[in-house]
Amino acid sequence: MTKLPSKLIIVQSFAAMFLVVLSGCTVIGPGPTPGVVQEGLRMQLSQTQAQLLPQLQISSAPELEITRVKISAQKPMMIEDLQGFQVEGFYDLKVKLPKQVIKQNKKSFKLYIQRQKQAQTWRLARPIKVAGEQTDKWTTYAILDFRF
Numbered sequence: 001m002t003k004l005p006s007k008l009i010i011v012q013s014f015a016a017m018f019l020v021v022l023s024g025c026t027v028i029g030p031g032p033t034p035g036v037v038q039e040g041l042r043m044q045l046s047q048t049q050a051q052l053l054p055q056l057q058i059s060s061a062p063e064l065e066i067t068r069v070k071i072s073a074q075k076p077m078m079i080e081d082l083q084g085f086q087v088e089g090f091y092d093l094k095v096k097l098p099k100q101v102i103k104q105n106k107k108s109f110k111l112y113i114q115r116q117k118q119a120q121t122w123r124l125a126r127p128i129k130v131a132g133e134q135t136d137k138w139t140t141y142a143i144l145d146f147r148f
Contacts, residue, residue: 031074031085032113032122038069039143040111040124041091047141065094077112079125080138084114114140 032040042064049061071089078084088110095102112125123140130137 029083029115029119031071031076032087032115034069034071036113036122036143037071037087037089037111038066038091040087040113040122041066041069041109043124043141043143044111044126045093063096065096066091067094068092079112079114079140082114082117084112084125087111087113112138113143114138 045064045066046061049064053061069089069091071087073086073088075086076083077086088108090106090108093104093107095104112127114123114125115121116123122143124143125138125140127136128139
């Protein structure tokens with residue numbers, strides 16, 4: 001066994017540490033919790049509902065209750081230079097109308113959640129197609145419920 005010169009050992013050690021530091025820059029943190037996803041779903045459904053109500057000529061929105069959120073897949077991605085996730089899964093929905101309650105179980109969903117810079121808050125992200133643009137533009141909405 002031959003002895004390596006001490007300079008070579010030091011250079012190799014710094015190179016290894018440099019690679020570890022660089023790989024740490026691309027590490028994806030933990031994805032959103034089911035609670036964050038549930039609030040994101042509630043926001044997305046409420047936004048869609050608000051867009052449809054005037055067209056349906058309904059004066060008051062039915063109450064929506066989202067339960068049993070199950071995340072089946074989380075795919076890390078970048079959303080406008082911040083870490084994000086495409087989250088897919090299932091949830092149960094209860095729609096409370098004036099004269100009836102409609103229950104729908106195991107509804108599938110796909111939504112986009114963006115982590116903020118300090119990694120303490122999340123935003124619901126919705127892609128917007130812009131004619132002539134190669135990449136999607138995004139609109140984001142703060143997920144304000146901090147019980148998660």
